[in-house]
Amino acid sequence: MKIDKNDVLKALKSISIPGEEKNIIESKAVINVMTFGDQIDVDLKLKNPTLQARKKIEVTILKTIHEQVYEKAKIKVNFKIVPSNKSNDAIKGSPIPGILNIIAISSGKGGVGKSTVTANIAVMLTKMGCKVGVLDADIYGPSIPTMFDLEGARPRSVQVEGKSKMEPIENYGVKVLSIGFFTKPEQAVIWRGPMASKALNQMIFDAVWGDLDFLIVDLPPGTGDIHLSIVQSLPLTGAVVVSTPQNVALSDAKKGITMFQQKNINVPVLGIVENMSYFSPPELPENKYYIFGKRGAQYLANDKQVPFLGSIPIVQSVREASDFGHPASLQENSSIVKKFENVTKNLVSQVLLRNKNLPPTKVVEITNLVGCEAIKS
Numbered sequence: 001m002k003i004d005k006n007d008v009l010k011a012l013k014s015i016s017i018p019g020e021e022k023n024i025i026e027s028k029a030v031i032n033v034m035t036f037g038d039q040i041d042v043d044l045k046l047k048n049p050t051l052q053a054r055k056k057i058e059v060t061i062l063k064t065i066h067e068q069v070y071e072k073a074k075i076k077v078n079f080k081i082v083p084s085n086k087s088n089d090a091i092k093g094s095p096i097p098g099i100l101n102i103i104a105i106s107s108g109k110g111g112v113g114k115s116t117v118t119a120n121i122a123v124m125l126t127k128m129g130c131k132v133g134v135l136d137a138d139i140y141g142p143s144i145p146t147m148f149d150l151e152g153a154r155p156r157s158v159q160v161e162g163k164s165k166m167e168p169i170e171n172y173g174v175k176v177l178s179i180g181f182f183t184k185p186e187q188a189v190i191w192r193g194p195m196a197s198k199a200l201n202q203m204i205f206d207a208v209w210g211d212l213d214f215l216i217v218d219l220p221p222g223t224g225d226i227h228l229s230i231v232q233s234l235p236l237t238g239a240v241v242v243s244t245p246q247n248v249a250l251s252d253a254k255k256g257i258t259m260f261q262q263k264n265i266n267v268p269v270l271g272i273v274e275n276m277s278y279f280s281p282p283e284l285p286e287n288k289y290y291i292f293g294k295r296g297a298q299y300l301a302n303d304k305q306v307p308f309l310g311s312i313p314i315v316q317s318v319r320e321a322s323d324f325g326h327p328a329s330l331q332e333n334s335s336i337v338k339k340f341e342n343v344t345k346n347l348v349s350q351v352l353l354r355n356k357n358l359p360p361t362k363v364v365e366i367t368n369l370v371g372c373e374a375i376k377s
Helices: 005-012 051-068 114-127 193-205 225-233 247-261 296-304 316-323 335-357
Strands: 030-036 039-047 074-082 099-106 132-136 156-160 163-167 169-171 174-178 212-218 238-243 269-279 308-314
Touching: 005 030, 005 039, 005 051, 039 051, 051 074, 099 114, 099 335, 114 132, 114 174, 114 212, 114 238, 114 269, 114 316, 114 335, 193 225, 238 247, 238 296, 238 335, 247 269, 247 296, 269 296, 269 335, 296 308, 308 316, 308 335
Parallel strands: 039 074, 099 212, 099 238, 132 174, 132 212, 238 269, 269 308
Antiparallel strands: 030 039, 156 163, 169 174
16 A cells, blocks of 8 residues: 555644644654655654653554554654753753762652652662762751661761861761751751751762762752752752652652753653552562552653653561661562662663763763663763
8 A cells, every 4th residue: 555645744743742732743843754655754853852752752653643544554753862952951050070970869748758769779879889979958857867877977077178078977888968967866957948058058069979970869858949959059960759659749749840840940850769659468468559549650750751760669677677777778689679679770771861862960871780880981
């Protein structure tokens, strides 16, 4: 069968890229369409789409042409990726020498396990051979010292080029700084935004972080002064959003994603992690009870067209490990460790894609997801 090119163009007019009002013909995303008998080549020009978004567009084109033109058509979709004119604005703040990637981990609301996810991703990255630091930016509710068994610890002051600097405290191979190191456990931090931002900047720029493959920033819940300070202070590689599958949490997580995608912020969202996905009692390990709802964060990721990094079930040992300052990822050969490993590997994959398609903090190449030895500047 010989396919008419005009029929193909008509079908493509019914397709729009999410976020754009015009269809892919009117927006000139379609560069060229060629037909050869029952074969169709569609050339598309897009601005830095995620791998997931690219795949979704391709599937939509195939489905539309098969339904509207010819169900047995052989279709090939070719993508030409062009850098956005605004891409240079994606990187904010001042770089820190020696730090290759800075990942912000956030949540729309408190109590979803954001700091637990942060601690376990950090530990898992060190197990992969990466040099990792964690900055606890949750000024009003720092919990990272507890999770790394560093309560009561105090950073040393060291001299660097005649200036006094803070030296992060290291445990489990992770360098850590937190406002919790400078306050008593029962002391409430009652500061207005400018004071909190000033303290945060001191922990960022008055510290000797050394060479790091990843600096993980544990943000406070919500959207506010601290988030804006981080965006203005640091050239973020990207952000990760943590949520439970519960509708209340998802509603706030959606706001967090929107914040990073704001035109004047424009920080790439590397993905969503679903925490407390389900519960399996020890006596019935094959049973899954979806206490907070089923796959809510995964559906949100699909809706917002951001990657889904993985799910973490409710496991008593994870809570106990956090309370005792010994992150669950330090265990060996357990099912929960494999969950955190999967999330971490997916995150590293997204960092690879982000650094390939956007102006990076510093271009790095990670060719081995089992270790960081292969990172090259």
